[in-house]
Amino acid sequence: MFGDRRIESGRLTLDGAPYRPTSALDAMRRGVGFVTSKRREEAMAPGLTVRENVAIAAAYGRRAGDAPDLRELLASFELDTCAGRPAAELNTVQQKALDLARALATRPRLLCIDELAAGLNAAELDRT
Numbered sequence: 177m178f179g180d181r182r183i184e185s186g187r188l189t190l191d192g193a194p195y196r197p198t199s200a201l202d203a204m205r206r207g208v209g210f211v212t213s214k215r216r217e218e219a220m221a222p223g224l225t226v227r228e229n230v231a232i233a234a235a236y237g238r239r240a241g242d243a244p245d246l247r248e249l250l251a252s253f254e255l256d257t258c259a260g261r262p263a264a265e266l267n268t269v270q271q272k273a274l275d276l277a278r279a280l281a282t283r284p285r286l287l288c289i290d291e292l293a294a295g296l297n298a299a300e301l302d303r304t
Contacts, residue, residue, distance in 0.1 A: 195208075201236060204236060204282050207286060208284060208285070208286045208287075209280070209284030209287040209288065210288045211276060211288070211292060212275070212290050213290045220271065220275065220278065221263065222263050222264035223263075223264065224263060225259065226250065226255050226262075226274055227259040227260060230246055230277050230278055230281050231246060233278040234246065234281040234282065237281060237282035237283045242283060244281055246281070249277050249280065252277075253273040253274070253277045254270075255274060258270065272292060276292070
């Protein structure tokens with residue numbers, strides 16, 4: 177669904193049109209976002225700052241020139257206070273918030289979320 181695997185059978189449609197993305201970038205540009213449970217391997221760029229991670233996602237979003245207000249987006253996930261820190265320094269809750277902020281920065285029409293609460297304890301779940 178996100179262009180990482182070939183569709184073997186069946187068909188997908190998005191807004192009534194055939195949907196067969198060829199890559200993650202193709203899917204994103206067509207308006208499909210994905211938050212993976214494998215954030216360290218597949219999602220965030222740990223050496224970049226929180227702000228840079230979200231800015232890169234916004235730059236590759238489906239509507240060029242219609243990027244969200246990054247300050248507002250970071251604040252909505254309580255990431256504004258750590259926007260200048262490397263993503264690798266964030267705790268688990270902050271990393272998951274960064275995953276969502278990155279996905280929403282692309283302005284998706286459809287957002288697929290894989291196991292967002294995995295690895296969180298009860299106190300962390302109450303906070304999110």
